[in-house]
Amino acid sequence: MFELIKTIWLLLPAYTPNNFAVLFGGGTPIDLGKNFLDGRRILGDGKTIRGFVAGVLGGLFVAHIQILVERILGFELYSKLPYGEFLKLAFLLAFGAMVGDSLGSFIKRRFGVERGKCFPILDQLTFLIVAYAFASLSRAFHILFTTEIIIIGIIVTPLLHLAVNILAYLLRIKEVPW
Ligand code: CTP
Ligand code: MG
Helix, strand or coil: CHHHHHHHHHHHHHHCHHHHHHHHCCCCECCCCCECCCCCECCCCCCEHHHHHHHHHHHHHHHHHHHHHHHHHCCCCHHHCCHHHHHHHHHHHHHHHHHHHHHHHHHHHHCCCCCCCCCCCHHHHHHHHHHHHHHCCCHHHHHHCCHHHHHHHHHHHHHHHHHHHHHHHHCCCCCCCC
8 A cells, every 4th residue: 555655656757747738738739730741730720838837847846845744744755855856756647648649649540549549558657658768867767766667557547547537527627537
């Protein structure tokens, strides 16, 4: 149970960017409205420059809040890192999550899945895999993310996604439970 909570905590800087993108996104799409070789959009109107930037900044913001919460509650995960190392890791998790989010859309478009339509597993795991890949470039990642944590993240993320969406549906924040 503790490892599960620790995993979710450590992954918040990767989990939250897409929510900030939903809140603050809009405007010019990253692909500038252009099509790929297959005649479909490269990424689609759901991936905007403003959303991408807001997502990365949002993830960094959440990570800083986490440092404060750790100090208040008296445990040390992110707060035990030197600030520079922390910043590098938090940025790579948030940036990687947004790159992965865009990669997910790129793959969806290649399969002919329209913007906004769900693509199970891909929708929930692409961002995480890319976030892991980017974050693994930082030294701090290897201190905090043990193999166990990494694996729990991969298993629990799709389930967490589903649980959060069902909750949002029950609270009438979302129209469909997926
Ligand atoms: N969003 C954005 N910029 C991003 C990512 C998301 O503006 N880089 C906003 C868009 O308004 C998008 C919404 O957040 O519609 C929901 O994000 P997401 O579910 O990732 O996109 P979808 O619209 O479902 O598009 P896709 O099918 O490409 O995933
Ligand atoms: Mg979507």
